[in-house]
Amino acid sequence: MTFDYPADLRALQKDLFETRARLQDLLKTLPYSVEPITSWRRPEGYWLPSARPYPDSPGWSEQDQKEVTALRERERDLAEAILVHPFWTELDASDRPKARSHLKHAVDHANDES
Structure with missing residues (x-):
């Protein structure tokens, strides 16, 4: 079964x-912790070993957080726009x-063809 998606719906999905x-990509470049955190290791003798052996994290800058x-927010807005798009009402609920x-x-597939 194929569907004839409107151009604006496909554009929303592509943008998403x-x-x-x-x-x-941005998250891969940022430190592992939003807030500054130092590495630590629980001393010997505790019944449950625990550690954060990573290097210290300087945290994210205010610009990174923004x-x-x-x-x-953009991801959420696009997902919502796709979800409530009028195209879906044209289809049977089972489809x-x-x-x-x-x-x-x-x-x-549209990206592969262009």
């Missing part, structure tokens, strides 16, 4: 993919889950 990719917040799943691949 790109936003998620930018967010993941960028991550903006990308997460909607499959159509939503196929949308992700329709955008992938």
Whole structure:
């Protein structure tokens, strides 16, 4: 079964993919902890060994936090726009889950063809 997705819905899905990719790329460059944290190791003799052996984390800058917040908000807004798009009401309720799943691949294939 194929679906004839409107151009604006495919554009929303493409933008969602790109936003998620930018967010993941940004998160890979940031320190592991939002707040500054020092590494530590529990001394010998405790019944449960525990440690954070990573290097100290300087935390995220205010700009980093703003960028991550903006990308997460954009991701949420795009997902909402896709979810409530009028196209879904044109389909039978039983076809909607499959159509939503196929949308992700329709955008992938459209990128391959261009």
